[in-house]
Amino acid sequence: MNNKLSFPDEIAFGRKEYSWRRDWQVNGWLIFATIISALADIMFPHIVSKWPAHWQAIVVLVQFLAISLWARSLVRWIRGMDELQRRITVSAVLFAVSATFFLIMLWHRLNAAGLFQALFGPGHWNIGTVCHAYLLLTIFYFSSHTFFTRRYQ
Amino acid sequence: MKNRLRELRAAKEWSQSDLADKLGVSRQTINAIETEKYDPSLPLAFKMARLFKQPIEDIFEENGK
Numbered sequence: 001m002n003n004k005l006s007f008p009d010e011i012a013f014g015r016k017e018y019s020w021r022r023d024w025q026v027n028g029w030l031i032f033a034t035i036i037s038a039l040a041d042i043m044f045p046h047i048v049s050k051w052p053a054h055w056q057a058i059v060v061l062v063q064f065l066a067i068s069l070w071a072r073s074l075v076r077w078i079r080g081m082d083e084l085q086r087r088i089t090v091s092a093v094l095f096a097v098s099a100t101f102f103l104i105m106l107w108h109r110l111n112a113a114g115l116f117q118a119l120f121g122p123g124h125w126n127i128g129t130v131c132h133a134y135l136l137l138t139i140f141y142f143s144s145h146t147f148f149t150r151r152y153q
Numbered sequence: 154m155k156n157r158l159r160e161l162r163a164a165k166e167w168s169q170s171d172l173a174d175k176l177g178v179s180r181q182t183i184n185a186i187e188t189e190k191y192d193p194s195l196p197l198a199f200k201m202a203r204l205f206k207q208p209i210e211d212i213f214e215e216n217g218k
Contacts, residue, residue, distance in 0.1 A: 005179060082178035083194050084185055152185040 006080035008089050008145060026077045029070035030134060033063040037130035063130045088148045095148075096140035103136060104128055155214045159187045161205045176200055 009017040011026050024031075040048045040059045048056060078089050107127050110116065116125035127136075162172050162183075169187070173180045176197065185191035192213075193201070202209045 005177070007179065082182050083197060084182040084191055085179055152181070152190045 004080075005082055005085070006077050008081070008085055008149075011077075012142065012145075026073055027070065029066045029073060033066035033070065033130045034134040036063050036066070037134075041129040042131055067130065084152060088145065088152070091148045092141050092145035095144040096137050099140040099144075100133055100136040104133065154192045154216060155189065156186065157212055158183070158201065161207070161212065162187075165205075175204055 007017055009015040010019045010022040012018055013023070036059065040063075048059060051059075074093070078086055078093070081089060104127060107125075111125050111127075117123070158172075162169070167175075169180045169183045173183045176183070177200075178197065182191070182193075186193055198209050198213060201212055205212065
């Protein structure tokens with residue numbers, strides 16, 4: 001394979017071609033946003049919610065700025081692929097983003113209707129955080145990438 | 154679309170990886186083209202034609218012709 005090309009397996013943990021350095025170059029900003037979200041939305045929301053509004057806004061904006069920077073590094077990585085790998089990866093990314101958006105919207109509406117509280121009891125059933133989105137994106141991306149790759153094998 | 158890529162590559166005694174390196178694509182792409190699962194873009198088809206010194210229509214043939 002041409003060494004100058006980007007290759008999907010270089011960010012697929014467990015594959016022979018996997019590279020920590022490359023994964024960090026492509027997904028570093030998303031991982032950063034996920035860590036901030038995990039700390040602010042899941043581990044310490046009781047502390048963050050007591051902060052002044054402008055600090056809370058900064059915590060949110062930092063996550064979404066990091067996501068914008070991640071989108072830029074993702075586009076650069078995809079541009080470095082050959083035409084078939086690019087086609088497969090763009091299809092997988094589009095599917096993953098759409099499926100994540102769809103699932104979070106559906107979950108949010110069902111949660112607002114009180115379904116999860118009725119089924120599982122009182123608690124926070126919100127999954128509209130960057131941390132949850134990261135998990136869903138990862139699952140949808142790798143499953144759809146495997147599916148789309150099989151079309152061309 | 155049918156193609157003679159495998160035949161032309163074999164005549165030069167190149168592996169799929171050799172051809173991939175010469176064309177600047179991945180080995181998976183060469184394999185997908187040879188097994189007719191994927192039709193290359195026009196720029197890649199022209200690159201192949203130049204590499205094998207053959208007209209594009211001698212390498213690729215529309216299905217059903």
